Amino acid sequence: MMYSMTGFGRNQTNFAGMDISVEINSVNRRNLEISVSLPREWQLLERDIQALLRGAFARGKLHVSIQAQPAAAESGFHWDEAGLDSSLRRLGEVAKRQGIDWPPGADALVRLAALNKVDVLLPGSDEISVPLMECVKLAAGELKDMRGTEGAALESDLKDRLSALRGGLTTIGEESSSTVPRYREILFQRLGQANLELDLNDERVLREIAIFADKCDISEEQTRLESHFDQFAECLAAGSPIGRKLEFILQEINREFNTIGSKSNNVEISRHVIEAKNEVERIREQIQNIE
Known part of the structure; x- marks a missing residue:
C-alpha cells in the first residue's frame, strides 16, 4: 500500500481523574522528523513515543501534542484547605487586635482561596506510561489510515x-x-x-x-x-x-x-x-x- 506524508490522528483517554489527549499531525519531509510536546512530568516518555512512531512511519515531519487536564468531574478550583484555615485564623487574630469586623465576606474568602491555590498533580511517568503509550498508538493508527x-x-x-x-x-x-x-x-x-x-x-x-x-x-x-x-x-x-x-x-x-x-x-x-x-x-x- 502506498502512503502520503500528510495527515492527522487524534485519540483521548481518561486516567486517574485526568483527561489525556494525543494529537499527531504530519507533513512532507525528505526524512523522518519527530517533535513531541508533552507535560514536563512525562518528559522521560518522549524517547518511547519517538521509537513507537519510527516503527510506524518512514518519512514525514510529525508533531505530537500531548495535553492533560482534570476530567469534568475533577475540574474547578483546587486549594490548600489547611493553608486556607491557617490564613483565616491568623487574619482573625489580627482583625481582633485592630478592632476590625470579623468574619470576612464571600469576596475575601475567594481571594484567600486563590492565594492558596494548588496545581493538580499529574501521575508520574511510570504510572501513566501504559495508558499514554496506548493512546499514542491509537492516534498514530488514525494518522496512518488517513495517510x-x-x-x-x-x-x-x-x-x-x-x-x-x-x-x-x-x-x-x-x-x-x-x-x-x-x-x-x-x-x-x-x-x-x-x-x-x-x-x-x-x-x-x-x-x-x-x-x-x-x-x-x-x-x-x-x-x-x-x-x-x-x-x-x-x-x-x-x-x-x-x-x-x-x-x-x-x-x-x-x-x-x-x-x-x-x-x-x-x-x-x-x-x-x-x-x-x-x-x-x-x-x-x-x-x-x-x-
Missing part, C-alpha cells in the same frame, strides 16, 4: 499520468518513423530548386541522409523510457516507502525526454516532448508527498 487514504488517491492519479506518458511516447515514435522520409523528400526538393540533378542513389545524398538519420534516431531513448515506465509502475505496486525511488526514476524519465527534444528535427515531436515534460513536472509535484 493511506490519501496515498491511494495519489497512486490512482500517478497511474493515469504514467499512462499518459506511455501514450505520448507512442505518438513520438510514430512521428519519428516519418522524420527521415520527410527529410529525404525535402532534401531533393531543395536540390531540385537549386538545379542540382543528383540521383537518388548518389553516395553524397545517401551519406547526408544517413548522417541525418543517425542524429535524430531516438530508438535508444525510447527503449530506456519504456524500461523506466515499467520500473515506475513496479514501484507503485510495491507500496511505501517508495518516494525517493520514484524521484530518481522520474529524474531519469525527464532526462530521456530532454534528449529526445534535443535530437528532434520535427515540430510535432517537439510539441509532444513539451507535453510529456509538463506531465513529468505534475508527477514530480505529486510524489513530493509520497512516503
Whole structure:
C-alpha cells in the first residue's frame, strides 16, 4: 500500500481523574522528523513515543501534542484547605487586635482561596506510561489510515499520468518513423530548386541522409523510457516507502525526454516532448508527498 506524508490522528483517554489527549499531525519531509510536546512530568516518555512512531512511519515531519487536564468531574478550583484555615485564623487574630469586623465576606474568602491555590498533580511517568503509550498508538493508527487514504488517491492519479506518458511516447515514435522520409523528400526538393540533378542513389545524398538519420534516431531513448515506465509502475505496486525511488526514476524519465527534444528535427515531436515534460513536472509535484 502506498502512503502520503500528510495527515492527522487524534485519540483521548481518561486516567486517574485526568483527561489525556494525543494529537499527531504530519507533513512532507525528505526524512523522518519527530517533535513531541508533552507535560514536563512525562518528559522521560518522549524517547518511547519517538521509537513507537519510527516503527510506524518512514518519512514525514510529525508533531505530537500531548495535553492533560482534570476530567469534568475533577475540574474547578483546587486549594490548600489547611493553608486556607491557617490564613483565616491568623487574619482573625489580627482583625481582633485592630478592632476590625470579623468574619470576612464571600469576596475575601475567594481571594484567600486563590492565594492558596494548588496545581493538580499529574501521575508520574511510570504510572501513566501504559495508558499514554496506548493512546499514542491509537492516534498514530488514525494518522496512518488517513495517510493511506490519501496515498491511494495519489497512486490512482500517478497511474493515469504514467499512462499518459506511455501514450505520448507512442505518438513520438510514430512521428519519428516519418522524420527521415520527410527529410529525404525535402532534401531533393531543395536540390531540385537549386538545379542540382543528383540521383537518388548518389553516395553524397545517401551519406547526408544517413548522417541525418543517425542524429535524430531516438530508438535508444525510447527503449530506456519504456524500461523506466515499467520500473515506475513496479514501484507503485510495491507500496511505501517508495518516494525517493520514484524521484530518481522520474529524474531519469525527464532526462530521456530532454534528449529526445534535443535530437528532434520535427515540430510535432517537439510539441509532444513539451507535453510529456509538463506531465513529468505534475508527477514530480505529486510524489513530493509520497512516503
